[in-house]
Amino acid sequence: MTPVTTTEYPFGAPDRLTLHERYGELRRDEPIVRVRMPFGEPCWLVTRYEDAKLVLGDPRFSRAMSRERDEPRTRLAEASDGGILSMDPPDHSRLRKLVAKAFTVRRVELLRERAQEIADGLVDDMLAKGAPADLVEDFALPLPITVICELLGVPYEDREDFRIWSDAFLSSTHLSAEQVRQYADNLYGYMAGLVQQRRVTPTDDLIGAMVLARDEQDQLTEAELVQLAAGVLVAGHETTASHIPNFVYTLLTHPQRWAELRADPTLVPKAVEELMRFIPLGAAAQFARYATEDVEIAGVLVRAGEPVLASIGSANLDESVFDRPDEVDFHRTAGSHIGFGHGVHHCLGAPLARMELQVALGTLVRRLPGLAFAVPEERLPWKSGMLVRGLSQLPVQW
Template structure:
């Protein structure tokens, strides 16, 4: 067992497109835990195995709230607001989550599906009218989830250029300097505070309006919690899906037999989304740190009270003890559920919304753009750098004209 912390970049290097570093497989076989140092914060234990990941993410002996006041291990300069959902444990976390959870239930999300489908169809109508090629990210992958979350939350979609920049800063690892991150995150906070003030002056039937009511009339959250939750939902509500749409398209285009299966059977799309969530490594590093509240035996190693642990979800989703041939994309896979949306109390609040949007996006692209393929070669794809989420920044596509 390695007890001396090594830097993340020393072990894994920079993420390469959507590939998984083979070092993860070696760690799963040979070391249950590894001491690492992320770009920011104190050293931590790194978890790479599926079952260990579920323990860290779901066991109350591991705490997110204990990170408050600590220099927690992280890949980004920005640590987030103390009012954020991600910085609380139950019961405080449960109190905050209940205030917004009803907006993201399976039933409520299904009610949003027709609107999401309408947006997707309108975007594809525009692409088809202009004719191929098109740029998937700007023409489709970004506007679809941004429009949905803006309408749900109560944010003017025409302001997306501004809050897209602020979101990029929020998620920056090296793309922006610490000073720029502080500036842009501050601008986003001022913008959200202004929207909250507008909702107070003119009450509206949207999620910000519901949170304002919970703050002002029911005293169920603080002003800082109101602001932090609004910011968090805006960023998380579009960024993951906007990244995963081009990631999924890229993955299917580079696995033509799986793409052919989806084309032949559109009913396979929900299962395809689950397998793609398992297979595609959205993050390049590790998730938010959890701190052991007591000594815990994990994978044969004693994690001492007060020590932080970080989870590599991309590794847990490729654990060969859980998945047969885990490095193969198999859209018919029926094994254990993935941890692409996390696990435990902090399981992604918007998982159902993301699933629905990804299903709508894949269905619309595959069914309405016959012969969907790369425009040019893979070398024409521009990949994101310096940010917490992986994927194409530009993905030119083309298709067969009718």
């Protein structure tokens, strides 16, 4: 069977944290389908778990080829050429190795005490000010921003600037093409300034280590250094800051699961993994992989040079892998989610994100067990025109 039609993609605007019903239909009836995004060339879309893992993990699929092509995408302008996200090994391995040591499970565990201190301080401030509070502004954003700033060596007091500039990397229609380029230039210029500071006054933070790798070990170019530092800063706070409110929203709309965590906080690590599976962070599949040779997927021949998108959100709801995938279950034993991706581009900061999400959720369960929405659920404001799903505000009381 060879599909002959091309479907417009994404299938619709994000509906809170609910995937469009079309994904389920495709998993059942047509697991690989031709689609066309708002910009770029037509491509294939895969929606099943094993097919997504194949596309994301098999070396026959390339990210680097996207630099030479009109990559399928949801926005007109890109913030950059993609940096490390648009590389294949060995270049990808060379850059990833430079920062990977900072994000090992062992290194991240050394940061847990500090992350807990930050989280408790934020809750202290919320309690002192009294309800209602905005969980996004008062907790979800400052926690990962503080941690990544301290790890990289970025001044926390500059957060309002780089928070705005970060939108260049996550906007689909939220920003104009001109704004995307301007914000990206602003962030790169800012990071370049921090790099120059390290050359005058060396430091032992991650930017300092990257400057050393550039200047004394010649392991990356100046452009790679600036892009990598900016990428770590953006990825190091934006996704976690989006997922903390997403987690809370899901738990408060599944009150039996919130009650379960309150009764047994030791379930928090399992809850983080299940919520990573259950909640689709991406508004749509992004970052196409290009076949470097003919590859058969789900009975369809993908020819060399054709791009393929893998829907991680859909894969994590695959009925053939997860029993009752549309339910939140903290006691799953079968199936491993791919919420952090798969293959060589598996999220570099996954250990850090896991730790921060565990700290955030554990702190809220322990210190604010009566957490509740401060406005009716239907009035909660959601982000729009972004590559990720999330609440722009989350008014809560306790």
